[in-house]
Amino acid sequence: MQTAQNSRNGNSPTPRIAIIGAGVCGLGIGWRLAAAGCTVDAFDQGEPGRAASWAAAGMLAARAEVEPGEETLLDLNLKAQEIWPGFVAELESASGLPVDYRDDGTMIVALTRDDAEALRFTYDLQKRLDLDVDWLSGIEARQREPFLSPNVTAGIYSPGDHQVDNRKLVIALQRAFEAAGGAVHAQTTIRAIDIAEDRVRGVVAANEESDDIHHAADVVVLAAGAWSRDIDGLPTELRPPVRPVKGQMLSLRMDADAPLLRHVVWPPGVYLVPRNDGTLIIGATVEEKGFDGDLTAGGMLDLLRDTWEALPGITELSVDEMWVGHRPTSRDDAPILGPTGVEGLIMATGHHRNGILLTPITANGVSRYILEGVVDPAIEPFTLDRFAKRRGKRARPAPDGKLGVVS
């Protein structure tokens, strides 16, 4: 396999890396590369980490999130979870900042008989996949979380599913990245990726002060989340199939000294994430609305109602914040990671709802490829070419020479 080093311009003593998107993935990759001695510039159209990375809830919940047919993604998520504690230690040490990693565990709870049946289906799947989860009666659920509604009749407890404060993660990653010598270019839009003779040459950046400056780079990492698809210069077949999936969220303020909730809890329809400072994050709608940024009456109503049904004590909590984020969702809900058909063009996008969870493994896997030319087995199933292969299987020339669809 050809490495990124091999492909880079010989004029440069260390690889020059341009990262498009300074979210948690871009900053995580950038930190690893800067720490390894690369010259790294991370460009963000807004402030670093203020898009999906900021909007997220920070759940690290491979087991709770498992869905039928996503065993490959589950492997990645579990590996990501394994390296989280070490990543936290390293990041907090490098940045000098806490990221409030919490290992209280995650509970899924059921209110109705239908909920309980669906929960039992999830539990059976988790057990078949050999995941460490426990079935809880309603009473056991309330022993763990006393303020859950008496209507909670069953639950699943997943001790290995944790959380991190994603906003503190953003701040710490930026600090660590910059401390390692990386440069963040905020409010800077990448207008195009410069590709010539199947190799990246750099990016064309513009901000309020200057228009269309060419930044030469040996490696370009596309980590622009939901904005990854429509950057000029990307050949059609290399446009990652990533779209924005809108999520509305809000947060309430608990008493930090006597919080209403301690675990991450998933009642039907919502998830609840209690933070150390008393913030209770409530998420999230799932809406196919493009980049629509509206907070809607229906979105807020659904989140508040579904939360109140399971945790009626929210009534008197004050509303702290309401916001909208855009998940960078790929066609198969799995991330798009690693090399592409163009030398030096690397993907780190399409993380859907797993961007925070996958930050360490994305940072490690993608930086390793750039530094060593080795596609880590963990990320190998997630390269962009999985979509190309599927297209190849499905569309073949028909007898008359036109494209026909083979089912």
Place this chain on the structure above:
Amino acid sequence: MQTAQNSRNGNSPTPRIAIIGAGVCGLGIGWRLAAAGCTVDAFDQGEPGRAASWAAAGMLAARAEVEPGEETLLDLNLKAQEIWPGFVAELESASGLPVDYRDDGTMIVALTRDDAEALRFTYDLQKRLDLDVDWLSGIEARQREPFLSPNVTAGIYSPGDHQVDNRKLVIALQRAFEAAGGAVHAQTTIRAIDIAEDRVRGVVAANEESDDIHHAADVVVLAAGAWSRDIDGLPTELRPPVRPVKGQMLSLRMDADAPLLRHVVWPPGVYLVPRNDGTLIIGATVEEKGFDGDLTAGGMLDLLRDTWEALPGITELSVDEMWVGHRPTSRDDAPILGPTGVEGLIMATGHHRNGILLTPITANGVSRYILEGVVDPAIEPFTLDRFAKRRGKRARPAPDGKLGVVS
């Protein structure tokens, strides 16, 4: 009856008026007085009209709001409603600004059988009081408002209950007041009312730039809403029995060209007020929480759910604003208007939920008393001494000389 003029200091060519509180009542009274040639200073602890006047919904709904046992208040409210159109014409002309008075009428609607029975009770009361209202079937209600839920089974239509944009009213009143020569002192707290020998002498004001300046005045109008009770210098028996009643509200954004709603509509639990610009005001919780200013999860949930039950089309409307106001509520829910036992001390407070409706009649009645010494028959039942009389009836010296309560 002694007039305010008689009581004023002979050094002054026109009465010098100090108004405590530059909300709609203070500004309305001030406008009338300044236009009549008085020297008027209106003091507000914040920006003028940004407390209850700003938080309100602007409903002018004497008929819809009628409650058993409040016939005296109903008379006042109906008189207030009668003079609204003329007041609007005068104010819009004086200020050059629109206040968006709308006479589409008001509908109360019922969703359940219980709602419908309660509505029938209200309707019977309204009819006994000879109010012009119509009973509507669910179909007739939806003919007027096609997007009401199919669950709306009955309604009352009150063609005479209108609305005004209370925020535009604030702006127009301030403009008219200042154009007539009145002075607004924003961010200025009245620390005390100066009373000597049973006559007001002025007020003691403080703001960020200066501490405790004495403003001489012949007349002091106490129009400080929920903040009217605790001003130094007020004798105990003249402290108006007014308390803050917290209300949470929010607004949504409709398509102004094809609004979801045209009438003011009261489903169970909420009221909905559509503005010309597409704003849909939704109010309000009623909470005995003092000056607590929190927006709560329960407050927002109740408002959104009760609205959605009657008007499911709100789902996709964007949330525009959420806010908290404090109704200045008197012990009997009626305003406190007119003269007191102290010469020159005039009340215009305690308007509860009727402050916008009663703005014109308060402005006219209170200014008339100050200018002519005549207590308008409309406001006569609402002077402060109604509470003193009741106290007098109930508390008498007991035989041992202590106060005893006579039931």
